[in-house]
Amino acid sequence: MSASELRPEKRGPLAGIRVLDTTGVVVGPMATLILAEQGADVIKIEPPEGDLMRRLGGRPRKPGMSPKFLHFNRNKRSIALDLKSPEGREVMGRLAETADVFVSNMRPRALQSLGLTFEALSAKNPRIVHCTISGFATGGPYAGAPAYDTIIQGLSGVAACHAEVLGEPRFAPFVLTDHLVGIVAAQAICAALLGRERTGVGEAIEVPMFENAAAFVLCEHLDQRTFEAGGHMGDPRIMTPDARPLKTRDGYICVSANTDVQARAFFDAIGRPELKTDPRFVSVTARLANVRDYFAVRTAAMAERTTAEWVEILRRHDVPAMPYHTLHSLLDDPQLRGSGVLTDEVQKNQDGQEETMLGLRHPNRYSGTGVPESRLAPRFGEHGDEILAELGYGPDDRRRLGGRDADAAE
Amino acid sequence: MSASELRPEKRGPLAGIRVLDTTGVVVGPMATLILAEQGADVIKIEPPEGDLMRRLGGRPRKPGMSPKFLHFNRNKRSIALDLKSPEGREVMGRLAETADVFVSNMRPRALQSLGLTFEALSAKNPRIVHCTISGFATGGPYAGAPAYDTIIQGLSGVAACHAEVLGEPRFAPFVLTDHLVGIVAAQAICAALLGRERTGVGEAIEVPMFENAAAFVLCEHLDQRTFEAGGHMGDPRIMTPDARPLKTRDGYICVSANTDVQARAFFDAIGRPELKTDPRFVSVTARLANVRDYFAVRTAAMAERTTAEWVEILRRHDVPAMPYHTLHSLLDDPQLRGSGVLTDEVQKNQDGQEETMLGLRHPNRYSGTGVPESRLAPRFGEHGDEILAELGYGPDDRRRLGGRDADAAE
Numbered sequence: 172m173s174a175s176e177l178r179p180e181k182r183g184p185l186a187g188i189r190v191l192d193t194t195g196v197v198v199g200p201m202a203t204l205i206l207a208e209q210g211a212d213v214i215k216i217e218p219p220e221g222d223l224m225r226r227l228g229g230r231p232r233k234p235g236m237s238p239k240f241l242h243f244n245r246n247k248r249s250i251a252l253d254l255k256s257p258e259g260r261e262v263m264g265r266l267a268e269t270a271d272v273f274v275s276n277m278r279p280r281a282l283q284s285l286g287l288t289f290e291a292l293s294a295k296n297p298r299i300v301h302c303t304i305s306g307f308a309t310g311g312p313y314a315g316a317p318a319y320d321t322i323i324q325g326l327s328g329v330a331a332c333h334a335e336v337l338g339e340p341r342f343a344p345f346v347l348t349d350h351l352v353g354i355v356a357a358q359a360i361c362a363a364l365l366g367r368e369r370t371g372v373g374e375a376i377e378v379p380m381f382e383n384a385a386a387f388v389l390c391e392h393l394d395q396r397t398f399e400a401g402g403h404m405g406d407p408r409i410m411t412p413d414a415r416p417l418k419t420r421d422g423y424i425c426v427s428a429n430t431d432v433q434a435r436a437f438f439d440a441i442g443r444p445e446l447k448t449d450p451r452f453v454s455v456t457a458r459l460a461n462v463r464d465y466f467a468v469r470t471a472a473m474a475e476r477t478t479a480e481w482v483e484i485l486r487r488h489d490v491p492a493m494p495y496h497t498l499h500s501l502l503d504d505p506q507l508r509g510s511g512v513l514t515d516e517v518q519k520n521q522d523g524q525e526e527t528m529l530g531l532r533h534p535n536r537y538s539g540t541g542v543p544e545s546r547l548a549p550r551f552g553e554h555g556d557e558i559l560a561e562l563g564y565g566p567d568d569r570r571r572l573g574g575r576d577a578d579a580a581e
Numbered sequence: 582m583s584a585s586e587l588r589p590e591k592r593g594p595l596a597g598i599r600v601l602d603t604t605g606v607v608v609g610p611m612a613t614l615i616l617a618e619q620g621a622d623v624i625k626i627e628p629p630e631g632d633l634m635r636r637l638g639g640r641p642r643k644p645g646m647s648p649k650f651l652h653f654n655r656n657k658r659s660i661a662l663d664l665k666s667p668e669g670r671e672v673m674g675r676l677a678e679t680a681d682v683f684v685s686n687m688r689p690r691a692l693q694s695l696g697l698t699f700e701a702l703s704a705k706n707p708r709i710v711h712c713t714i715s716g717f718a719t720g721g722p723y724a725g726a727p728a729y730d731t732i733i734q735g736l737s738g739v740a741a742c743h744a745e746v747l748g749e750p751r752f753a754p755f756v757l758t759d760h761l762v763g764i765v766a767a768q769a770i771c772a773a774l775l776g777r778e779r780t781g782v783g784e785a786i787e788v789p790m791f792e793n794a795a796a797f798v799l800c801e802h803l804d805q806r807t808f809e810a811g812g813h814m815g816d817p818r819i820m821t822p823d824a825r826p827l828k829t830r831d832g833y834i835c836v837s838a839n840t841d842v843q844a845r846a847f848f849d850a851i852g853r854p855e856l857k858t859d860p861r862f863v864s865v866t867a868r869l870a871n872v873r874d875y876f877a878v879r880t881a882a883m884a885e886r887t888t889a890e891w892v893e894i895l896r897r898h899d900v901p902a903m904p905y906h907t908l909h910s911l912l913d914d915p916q917l918r919g920s921g922v923l924t925d926e927v928q929k930n931q932d933g934q935e936e937t938m939l940g941l942r943h944p945n946r947y948s949g950t951g952v953p954e955s956r957l958a959p960r961f962g963e964h965g966d967e968i969l970a971e972l973g974y975g976p977d978d979r980r981r982l983g984g985r986d987a988d989a990a991e
Contacts, residue, residue: 184776184784209772226865227839229804229816238807239816242800289948308920308946317837317901325826325835325905332754332908340826340833340905343753344742344819345801354764359945361771362619366594366950368778374594374949382922382944385911389923390652390941391755392908394639397648397939404908406639406649409754416735416750423750425735427727429637455636491727495735495750498742498802498814501795510718512792513799529807531800534792535769536718538699539784540776 181541183210188364190214190272191263192247193254193287195222197320197346198304198380199276200243201353206272206360207246208533210543214266214558215249221551232528241548242531249549250558254285258572265562267292267299271373272360276304278315289375299373300363304356308379318380323348327384332392335410348384355383408459413466416495417473423495424478426469426485433490434458434465440488441472502529510534518547591951593620598774600624600682601673602657603664603697605632607730607756608714608790609686610653611763612770616682617656618943620953624676624968625659631961642938651958652941659959660968664695668982675972677702677709681783682770686714688725699785709783710773714766718789728790733758737794742802745820758794765793818869823876826905827883833905834888836879836895843900844868844875850898851882912939920944928957 188211192203200215200222207213215222221235228239252259264286267273273292275282282288282303289301306318324330324342333341356378363376391409395402408414416423428437431454438446446452446468451461458465473481478494485492496504507513516530533542559569598621602613610625610632617623625632631645638649662669674696677683683702685692692698692713699711716728734740734752743751766788773786801819805812818824826833838847841864848856856862856878861871868875883891888904895902906914917923926940943952969979 184772232808238804311916311919313916319837322835322837322903326903328908328911330826336754344746358768362594377946382920386941386944394648398642416740425732427729427731493732493736498738501738506721506723509721510792531796534796536787
């Protein structure tokens, strides 16, 4: 009896939803990671060479299992299919009949040649939600152009926002637009599944990376350009030089004091009560107009004591503040461990010995449906035989269709 | 007849879903912006002083309508309610009976004192999905501590990732964690609504900012620390100094060449075919181990020609590349205008004269359900009377309950 049968109520909000995922690297796998953690049965359909991220995502402990691959693919099942071969198409066709969602980031021509357009799949399964994560929306002049995270960061204004602060274009130190648009796609897929409850039929959805990234940037930074041609762009509270973790005597601290109550408490906390009536700082509007001065006051004050002293003083004054974490100190944070998001995974290796690794878990809580037990990312093709058996293929057919050695692409 | 009745099929995937939103600033409004654009009826419940973002989000053209407020609140309706008053509670109680979703970022004690816990609301309406966006997950040591974007950026490793690249901690030049976790919350809400289709009842969901931000950072950057205590953290492909928009003779360009085919094509394109057989660069694994050298080759090559020349040459060789946009040049991008994400909104002001503003639209496409007509962000309390009338209140009650001057908080 599986864990989910023992606790039927903790199978996740998406229990019963089947997702076919033909994507690789980050944007698609991030979308389906969320769905998998919420209980969807995500079938990762890997090409004969495997998801590129198996090799691109950092030095692996086992072949084909890079750290980034592990973290973006937990809770999924993997089957290797060559979608260009008759056998691959046959299995894909059967899978599509059983699925609620199909996700790809192929361009229209590739979908066409593989028989995987919305029209083709919905003819077999009218309830299927067909999600294409594209680089650029269909119909625009760049439609069909290749898109990768850094290209989208450079084109969408993400790098330009860094230039506003740093004086030169830089990328965000994440696969930011892939990662972000993956979350956007998971949301759009669930919205379309809800729409299906009303209409009775699935639909095709397109989630374009560039447009999503640009909208993300612009809704924060259109600023005065919203109202007038040539108007100032860039949120002044974010682009001002002192908007940064503030140096203390022994480290860094982050402080936030946006409301009038918080700002007055902050001036008391730093022993500058006279600033409470300074016309530059008396209201939200005044502090916004004088944001450089306001943030400079904060910077000067924080340099005078240690981080722990300031955290304590500011807490006493009800001013929100927290220390700054390095990547390594973050792992010792009691909240992160306490909430179960960061965990030591223990698994047996092929020799029966226990190995541990650091793993991540879904951060959100669902009081009724819960989340299912966490499972490690799949080896290449690990679940091929199991999935083929579920589709009703007998042993001979399974050998014919899925006889791939699980280590071939690793 | 309204536009949505004329085109019943284009009401959005979430048509028929009602959302009560008591949040302000960015994280909650971002969550409900997505739901509103997908057709949900989002009722923005504003306190007597209005959403802080009306004043904090940049210099407004009209009082209380800052640019950032405008962009994060389009397609919503606004009602002003003092939830601490008996009148406010009365209206809130009736609204809760009609709603599918309730969203807040109040701490548990505030929800308790206002009678807005999941237990209280589900007693009246068992199908309600009750979403709390918290700073820190309940149960951990920081639960209940105040959380703001910059504090979460500093604590969750976002600022630390910038330190890896820049040598000192910096914030991402966005309200990144608010903005991101808002999208996460919209996704979690839709997942819970799907769960409700199966279970028949709503549930409480918690979306903690810190845990979500830390998971975002760590699934990219745990790297070797996944496997061993003290192991290296930070994706080397992202943290390497030359991972940035590359200087050309007249600007910047972004290039991506990750697969073997792309890497070989890139070496041809820059006139260095001998590098195709250089052992440092012959495979994904080799280029990952020598990422500094690989990226340094790219940097050196790009300096030799103009952006337009390289874009043309790289396109001919099938190497993904795009120019870098500044914030202002982004607005002239033909793809962004062509796909309709950036539009000139024309509206009549109170004197009947036309005013224009730059507006944003939902970036995703839904072939069946579409998205509803876009509406501008609401003035403070703009829809109070209309919403009270829908709840069945007569004119006298509406005056008693909602007689707030729409400009009071602006």
